[in-house]
Amino acid sequence: MALNRLTHFPLCPHSRSIRLLLAELRLPHDEIIEAPWKWRREFLALNPAGTLPVLELQNHMVLCGTYPITEYLAEEADGLAPEIDRPPLFPGDSESRAEIRRLVDWFHLKCHQEVTRSLLYEKHHARAAGITGHTPNSDVLIASNRNLKQHLRYIGFLNDYRRWLAGDLMSYADLAAAGHISCLDYLGAIDWDQHPSAREWYMRLKSRRAFTRLLDDRVPGLSPPAHYDDPDF
C-alpha cells in the first residue's frame, strides 16, 4: 500500500470527524468510499464489525472505528508525522482529557443515537439503500428534530463559557461534534438563526482549512442547503 488509506462514507458523522482530524494532522492519505448498508464481503474482511471509518496505515495497521483510530494517533502521531505539531486530539492533563472523551461520547454515542442516525436514515440512507416503499417516519423526524435543538443548545452553552467545546484548546471533541453537525447541516436540519452561539463555534471550525474537502462532498439525489459550504453562513 503506497499511502495511508481511509475507508469512509461522505454522510457518516464518525468518518467525517476522522477526515477532519487527518486534515488537521496533515497526514497524507487516500480516501475510498464504502456504503455501510451493503455489508460487502471484502469490507467485512477488513472490518468484521462492518462499521466506518477504517484507517489502514502504511505500517499495515488496520484501525477500525473512531475510538481505536484516535487513541492510536494520539499515542503514535509523532512517529507518523514527525514534522508536525502535537495533534489537536486530547490536549491538556488527564482531567482535561477525561472532559474531551466525555464530549466525544456525547456526540458519537448520544447525539448519534438521539439525532444523527435517525435523520440520516429517514432522509438519505433508507432511499440510498433501496428500501422499497420507504417513507420518512414523521414521529421519528419530530423527536429527532426536537433532540437536535437540545444538542445545539448544549454546544452553545459550552461555547459561551469556553473557547472550544472541552476547554481552551481545540480538541477531538470539537471534531467529533463537527462530524455530526456538518451531516445535519447537509440535511438542512439546522435553523441557525435559533442558535447563535453554536453558529459562532461552527463558523470558526468551518473556516479552517481542514474543513474544505468535507464541504465539497455531495451525495447523489440530495443537495445541501445554499449556506452549507459557506463559511460566513
Next chain:
Amino acid sequence: MALNRLTHFPLCPHSRSIRLLLAELRLPHDEIIEAPWKWRREFLALNPAGTLPVLELQNHMVLCGTYPITEYLAEEADGLAPEIDRPPLFPGDSESRAEIRRLVDWFHLKCHQEVTRSLLYEKHHARAAGITGHTPNSDVLIASNRNLKQHLRYIGFLNDYRRWLAGDLMSYADLAAAGHISCLDYLGAIDWDQHPSAREWYMRLKSRRAFTRLLDDRVPGLSPPAHYDDPDF
C-alpha cells in the same frame, strides 16, 4: 466524599464492566444504584448525558461513561492505587491496544445495539420502568437472539486462537465482553451447550475473585437461571 463512588445499575452491561475493572484493580469504592430510565434531576446534575456508569473519585474527578473512566484509570492507575500491579486495562504495545479498543467497541457498541439493549429492554427495563401494557416484541426477541449467537461464536472464535479475547493477556476487552455476557446470562438468553469455546472463556473469567460481587446481585421480579452464579456451570 470519603471514598471513590460508582453510580451504576445492576443490569447495565457498561456498569458491570467497570465494576469488574474496579474489583480487578482492588480500588476501594462505594456503589450506589441509579435506574437510568428515571432521568432524576440529581443524577443529571452529575452526568448531563444521563448515562451509566459514573465514577466519582476522591480527588473530585467525575468520570462519565466507560470510555473516560477506562482511559483515565489507565493513565492514572499508579497514582490511585500505587501498591497494585499495572491494571489489566490496555496491556501491550500500541498495536495491541488498538486491538483491545476495537473489541471494547465491538461489545459496548455493536453487541449492545444488536443484542443487549433490546433484550434488557424487552425482558426487564420496560416492566421495571412501569411502561403500561408492555408486552415483549417477539420480532425484536427473535432478531436479538439470532444476533447473540453470532456474538457468542465470535467470542469462541477469538478464544480458539488466543489466550484472552484481545491477545495473551487479559484486558478491558474481556471485561467489556463479560459485562454484556453476564447480563445476557442473567436473562437466561444463552444456551451454553451450543457454545463450548465461549463457555470456556466465560468460566475462566467467572472463577476470578473480581466476579463474586457481581454474581450476587439480584433485581426485583426477575431471577437468573440456576447456573448463573455457578463458576462450574
